[in-house]
Each structure stands twice: as C-alpha cells, then as structure tokens.
Amino acid sequence: xxxxxxxxxxxPVGPIHPALKEPVFFEFEIDGERIVDxxxxxxxxxxxxxxxxxxxxxxxxxxLAERICGICSYCHPAAFALAVEDAADIQVPERAEYLRVxxxxxxxxxxxxxxxxxxxxxxxxxxxxYLTWQMREKALDLTEYLTGNRVTKAIIMIGxxxxxxxxxxxxxxxxxxxxxxxxxxKIRHIFLDDKTVMMRSQGCGILTKDDALKLCAxxxxxxxxxxxxxxxVDQSYFAYGDLDIDCMTPDKLxxxxxxxxxxxxxxxxxxxxxxxxxxxxxxxxxxxxxIVSEPKIAKLLAQLKRVNGEGVGRHEAPRGExxxxxxxxxxxxxxxxxxxxxxxxxxxxxxxPMLKGEQIADIPIVAASTDPCMSCTNRVAITxxxxxxxxxxxxxxxxxxxxxxxxxx
Amino acid sequence: MTKNLTPEEIxxxxxxxxKTEIKDAKIKxxxxxxxxxxxxxxxxxxxxxxxxxxxxxxxxxxxPHLSIISGNDLNETIELIYHFTVNYGNRLSEITFNISIxxxxxxxxxxxxxxxxxxxxxxxxxxxxxxGVKIKGIxxxxxxxxxDDFPEGVYPWxxxxxxxxxxxxxxxxxxx
Numbered sequence: 001x002x003x004x005x006x007x008x009x010x011x012p013v014g015p016i017h018p019a020l021k022e023p024v025f026f027e028f029e030i031d032g033e034r035i036v037d038x039x040x041x042x043x044x045x046x047x048x049x050x051x052x053x054x055x056x057x058x059x060x061x062x063x064l065a066e067r068i069c070g071i072c073s074y075c076h077p078a079a080f081a082l083a084v085e086d087a088a089d090i091q092v093p094e095r096a097e098y099l100r101v102x103x104x105x106x107x108x109x110x111x112x113x114x115x116x117x118x119x120x121x122x123x124x125x126x127x128x129x130y131l132t133w134q135m136r137e138k139a140l141d142l143t144e145y146l147t148g149n150r151v152t153k154a155i156i157m158i159g160x161x162x163x164x165x166x167x168x169x170x171x172x173x174x175x176x177x178x179x180x181x182x183x184x185x186k187i188r189h190i191f192l193d194d195k196t197v198m199m200r201s202q203g204c205g206i207l208t209k210d211d212a213l214k215l216c217a218x219x220x221x222x223x224x225x226x227x228x229x230x231x232x233v234d235q236s237y238f239a240y241g242d243l244d245i246d247c248m249t250p251d252k253l254x255x256x257x258x259x260x261x262x263x264x265x266x267x268x269x270x271x272x273x274x275x276x277x278x279x280x281x282x283x284x285x286x287x288x289x290x291i292v293s294e295p296k297i298a299k300l301l302a303q304l305k306r307v308n309g310e311g312v313g314r315h316e317a318p319r320g321e322x323x324x325x326x327x328x329x330x331x332x333x334x335x336x337x338x339x340x341x342x343x344x345x346x347x348x349x350x351x352x353p354m355l356k357g358e359q360i361a362d363i364p365i366v367a368a369s370t371d372p373c374m375s376c377t378n379r380v381a382i383t384x385x386x387x388x389x390x391x392x393x394x395x396x397x398x399x400x401x402x403x404x405x406x407x408x409x
Numbered sequence: 410m411t412k413n414l415t416p417e418e419i420x421x422x423x424x425x426x427x428k429t430e431i432k433d434a435k436i437k438x439x440x441x442x443x444x445x446x447x448x449x450x451x452x453x454x455x456x457x458x459x460x461x462x463x464x465x466x467x468x469x470x471x472x473p474h475l476s477i478i479s480g481n482d483l484n485e486t487i488e489l490i491y492h493f494t495v496n497y498g499n500r501l502s503e504i505t506f507n508i509s510i511x512x513x514x515x516x517x518x519x520x521x522x523x524x525x526x527x528x529x530x531x532x533x534x535x536x537x538x539x540x541g542v543k544i545k546g547i548x549x550x551x552x553x554x555x556x557d558d559f560p561e562g563v564y565p566w567x568x569x570x571x572x573x574x575x576x577x578x579x580x581x582x583x584x585x
Binding site: 041042043046048050051086089092094097213214215216217227228229231233234235236237238239240241242247285287310312314321323325327336337339341345346348349 | 480
C-alpha cells in the first residue's frame with residue numbers, strides 16, 4: 001500500500017474577509033483542521049493620517065481624528081484633545097468633564113452591542129444579530145438626539161465639549177436607559193445561557209493572563225483574561241475620577257477567569273451594564289457651569305500656536321486604551337508630531353496564541369472576539385499543494401454555521 | 410511589586426541606579442473632575458548607552474504595559490519615546506511613564522526590547538520603516554505597514570532629504 005505523508009498547508013485569510021471590518025492579512029499554517037501557526041500582515045488601509053496632520057491646525061485635526069475610525073469616532077478626538085490639553089495646560093470646566101463621560105459611555109454601548117450582533121452572526125445566529133442591532137438603533141437614536149449625528153458626532157472640542165445637555169433633554173436619556181436595562185436581561189440570557197453559544201465559545205481562542213500581559217493587550221481582550229487594566233479606573237481624567245467605577249473582569253459574574261471567547265462575551269455584556277450605570281451617575285451629579293474653556297476658536301488657536309511642549313492623552317475606548325502623543329514646537333500652528341495608537345494595534349499579537357491549535361471554522365469568531373477595528377472584505381484564497389481554489393465569504397461563513405449545527409445535534 | 414511607588418519614588422529609583430545617565434526627569438500632574446483627583450506623568454530622558462538596562466530595571470519594579478513607541482525627527486537626532494504605564498490595576502494610581510532616548514542621525518541604532526516585552530514587536534517594526542531607525546536584534550524585521558514595493562531609503566516621518574516630500578511631488582515617476 002502506498003504510504004501517504006501528512007504535510008501542513010497554508011491558507012491566506014484576507015486582506016479582505018467577513019470577520020474583519022477592515023483589511024488585514026493572515027497567513028495560517030494548517031494541519032488538517034488545526035491551525036499550527038499564524039502570520040499577520042497589516043497596512044492595507046494605512047492612509048498616512050499622522051503625516052496629513054502636518055498641514056492642519058489642532059481644530060482641523062479634531063475632525064481628521066474623528067475619521068480614523070467610524071465606530072470610535074469619539075475616542076480618537078477625545079484622546080487628541082486630552083493630549084493637547086496636557087501639552088498646553090488647558091483646564092476643562094467641570095460640567096464638560098461629565099458631558100464627555102456621557103458621550104464616551106454612550107459610544108461604548110453602541111460599540112459593544114454592535115459587536116454582540118457581529119459575534120452572533122459569525123456563529124450563525126442571525127436572529128440575534130437583528131435583535132441586538134435593534135437595541136443599537138435605540139442607542140444611535142439617542143446619540144443623534146444628543147449630538148445631532150449618528151456616527152461622526154463632532155462633539156468634542158479642545159478645552160470642553162460643543163453641546164450641552166439641558167434639563168428638557170433628560171427624560172429622553174432616561175427613557176433610552178430604561179429600554180437598555182429592560183432588554184439587557186434578554187440579551188444576557190441569549191448569550192450566556194444558550195447551550196450552543198456556550199459550546200462554540202467556551203474553551204475556544206484562549207488568551208492566558210501571562211500572554212495578555214506580555215503582548216501588551218488592551219481593553220476587554222485583556223480584562224477577559226483577568227488583567228485588571230482600565231484607564232477609566234486607573235487614572236483620573238474626564239470625570240471618571242469622581243465616579244464609582246470598578247474594573248470589570250468576567251469572574252465578577254462566573255467566579256472564574258478562562259480567557260476564552262465566552263469570557264470576552266461576558267466581559268462586554270458587563271461593560272454595557274457598567275456604562276448604563278456611569279451615564280446615570282453623571283446625569284445625577286453633573287454640576288452647572290460652562291461647557292468649554294475658550295469659546296472663541298481664533299483665540300484658542302492663537303494660544304495653541306505659542307505652545308512649546310509635548311503631551312499624552314489616554315482614553316479607554318470600547319476596544320481598549322487609545323493613546324495619542326502630540327508635540328508642538330511653538331512656531332507653527334500645526335503640531336510637530338502627532339502619533340495615534342488605536343487599541344487594535346496592541347491586540348494584533350494576542351491573536352497568534354488565541355488562534356494556534358483552533359479549527360478553521362473557529363477563525364471568524366476568534367478573530368472577531370477581540371472586536372478588531374479593521375474593515376470588512378469577502379474573499380479567501382486557499383492553496384492546497386499545487387491546486388488553488390478560492391473560498392469566498394459565503395463558503396467560510398457556511399463552514400462556521402455548519403459547525404454550530406453539528407454541535408446542536 | 411507589593412506597594413505602589415509614587416512618581417517621585419520611581420524617579421529616585423532610577424536616579425540612584427543610573428545617576429548622570431538620567432539626563433532629565435520631570436513629573437507632571439493634572440487634576441480633573443469635581444474632586445480634582447490627579448493623574449501623574451513622568452517624562453524621563455536617558456542616555457542610549459544604558460537604555461536596555463533602564464528597561465531591565467523597570468521590569469524589576471513591575472511588568473510595565475508598553476502602550477506605544479513614538480518618535481520625532483529633531484534635525485540632528487532622532488528621538489524615540491517609549492510610553493509605558495505602571496501601577497495599573499489600582500484605582501487612580503496608574504502613572505504614564507515616558508522614557509525617551511536620542512539617537513544620532515548618522516547611526517540611528519538601538520537594541521530591541523522584544524526579549525523583555527514581546528508585545529513591543531509591532532511598534533518596533535513600525536519605527537524601523539517610518540523613522541529609519543535600526544532596531545538591533547529584532548525577531549522579525551519585515552515591513553509592517555508599508556507596501557513591499559515602497560522605495561527603500563524613504564522614511565515617511567523624517568523631515569530631512571530622506572522624508573517623503575520628493576516622493577509625493579514626483580508621483581508620476583513611481584508609475585503607480
């Protein structure tokens with residue numbers, strides 16, 4: 001009988017793929033159904049935004065920063081504003097600090113609910129996708145009511161915020177919060193008690209606490225592995241220093257930390273609950289007063305032009321810590337250097353230990369479980385020896401759905 | 410680490426060990442919110458000769474979180490700033506710790522810290538291609554963000570003749 005030898009083969013996933021909201025390229029080494037090794041390549045959507053800032057003044061950069069990412073359209077300008085305030089030593093009015101927290105937490109609710117829908121879709125639960133996104137629609141309606149827009153909100157300003165929340169606006173906020181709380185239990189039940197979701201997500205895509213620390217993971221990805229790291233808790237910025245906030249980790253609900261996909265689902269659900277609570281605290285405690293330190297833009301720009309120094313702004317975005325570094329040279333209106341670091345940048349390397357040893361059908365849910373902030377595409381090419389064929393979005397999605405169906409039998 | 414050090418204690422911890430090799434160290438505090446709780450930031454400039462030992466010394470304190478390495482082209486030198494955070498996990502006691510080094514433009518080389526902090530790989534690769542810094546001993550020196558056919562010797566964040574100005578003014582020469 002002829003002896004057959006088993007060799008591993010390579011699957012490129014991306015740069016265009018359904019699990020990823022923006023292009024990124026993975027090269028998987030596969031042995032049968034198991035993933036042996038992973039290589040990641042980035043840069044397909046590098047737009048040179050930091051370089052583009054060299055021709056813009058800080059106010060214009062606020063709007064440029066907003067366009068780094070559609071879902072984090074508040075976090076980037078917020079971190080930039082923090083960095084500029086640090087460099088120029090601008091004090092922000094107290095009321096504005098509270099309003100900034102409300103906007104930040106509302107964005108977290110939108111983002112986490114959106115992620116819950118995507119995660120459900122990846123394992124073939126499309127009804128849950130519609131259910132969660134219906135909830136998200138309510139969060140977007142509230143965002144539109146408070147800022148005038150659903151996605152690019154243009155709400156933050158260096159030294160404050162651009163729109164106040166007046167007394168007559170409070171009932172609508174409370175209505176929306178009540179709606180989230182009423183529906184939260186439903187979502188919790190679907191994700192945490194469902195047998196199939198448990199089978200697909202428990203023990204899958206594990207990131208150990210040690211790896212999370214060493215690979216500098218951030219946000220829900222690192223907290224789901226048990227690392228207590230949350231900028232909102234650890235540092236006093238905006239009004240977070242005044243509020244009652246505790247670092248969420250999955251053991252708060254289950255009593256143990258496994259660092260798998262299931263824990264990352266728990267983590268995000270706990271954070272949605274925490275965000276609702278934080279908004280309520282802000283609404284209750286918000287002091288009266290100004291919402292911006294310097295309302296005249298020309299005066300603010302003249303002040304910033306004289307700044308000679310550097311600053312760092314850190315904010316806890318829905319996906320984790322976002323950090324901006326700004327340096328002014330005191331001569332030019334535009335910053336000398338502006339460096340942006342989005343959370344996914346640090347969550348790329350943790351993918352490697354998560355994916356090693358998993359099955360091909362688990363790629364979409366494991367990759368999606370860190371909530372990567374990259375855009376979506378739809379074609380995978382498979383090279384099997386000399387035979388090449390292409391696996392498209394539907395095919396890979398079908399594999400994932402089939403695994404769920406198999407488990408349900 | 411059993412107890413959280415204050416920013417002053419951290420600066421002292423490094424000054425005791427490295428003395429004059431710590432060129433500059435300043436602590437900045439900013440208050441926020443109604444309760445005026447403060448956050449602290451340390452800016453420390455060290456000599457590049459002791460850089461690796463400084464990182465080792467920092468590791469003895471607590472495993473730090475490396476947020477990012479940022480860089481400036483300062484005409485004569487290239488400045489790299491390593492943005493760490495320490496004391497995380499404790500309410501309001503986290504410190505942003507920025508360690509900067511100056512590298513001469515004639516020989517912009519620095520040792521990798523991937524052997525201590527594996528998560529530094531992505532940001533070190535980015536610095537290599539964007540600032541033209543040579544990271545010695547980096548486990549993987551492939552390009553990260555730039556395309557493979559991007560010309561060699563052009564560094565997008567440089568402000569001298571190796572910067573991208575010439576490239577984007579003469580895009581017709583690239584034939585892309």
